Amino acid sequence: MPPTDAELATKALDEEAAYRLPSFSANDAVTLGLSLRKRFRASSRHQRLGRGLVISIQTIVGHTLFSCTVGDLGSTVGDVSLDSWTILDGMIAVVRRTGHSSFYVEKGMGAMGKTPKQLGLPPDLRIHGGGGLPVTVSPELTDVSINSFSTMAPGESSSKKLGDFE
Numbered sequence: 001m002p003p004t005d006a007e008l009a010t011k012a013l014d015e016e017a018a019y020r021l022p023s024f025s026a027n028d029a030v031t032l033g034l035s036l037r038k039r040f041r042a043s044s045r046h047q048r049l050g051r052g053l054v055i056s057i058q059t060i061v062g063h064t065l066f067s068c069t070v071g072d073l074g075s076t077v078g079d080v081s082l083d084s085w086t087i088l089d090g091m092i093a094v095v096r097r098t099g100h101s102s103f104y105v106e107k108g109m110g111a112m113g114k115t116p117k118q119l120g121l122p123p124d125l126r127i128h129g130g131g132g133l134p135v136t137v138s139p140e141l142t143d144v145s146i147n148s149f150s151t152m153a154p155g156e157s158s159s160k161k162l163g164d165f166e
Contacts, residue, residue: 005110012104020136026065029057033066040070052080054088060096091132094125102132 003011021028033055045051052071058064071080094102098121106127109119116127 005107009104009107009111012101012107016101016104016134016136019133022137024135024137029065033057033068037068037070046071052084054080054084056085056088056092058092062096088131090125093132094127095132095134097121097125099134101134102127 036055037053040046040053046053050071052069054069055067056064057066069080069084091102094100094105098105100108109116109127116123116125121127
């Protein structure tokens with residue numbers, strides 16, 4: 001039986017806690033962005049299926065630290081399209097508004113049986129589809145680094161890591 005929206009929301013919330021870093025600089029954003037790009041280009045979604053991806057890493061106030069497109073303009077669902085950046089901006093707006101990933105907000109709404117309007121969220125937020133993810137800076141952390149995103153050993157954890165595209 002597939003997991004319920006409540007189970008998926010709980011898992012997403014738990015995983016958000018893993019994305020707390022002691023610091024996050026512009027250089028870290030470039031390192032993370034290039035790592036995500038490289039991992040996606042090596043994935044079967046890109047290699048075999050020819051899918052594309054847009055990546056944007058921004059500060060909470062909207063300063064772009066890294067941004068790129070992987071793949072070509074396509075005509076099927078999941079490819080890079082003329083609307084990709086607009087959709088991504090909507091997902092980022094969800095993160096800014098709620099402080100949570102757009103996937104968590106989507107599954108949490110489903111678990112509660114609520115609509116964005118019932119939760120007081122503006123209709124222009126891109127909630128459905130997941131994708132936007134907050135990375136929180138917590139200076140008191142000392143043992144987590146940006147390398148955690150790109151150098152996790154296979155099988156290190158049963159949960160999906162940031163940058164897993166298979």
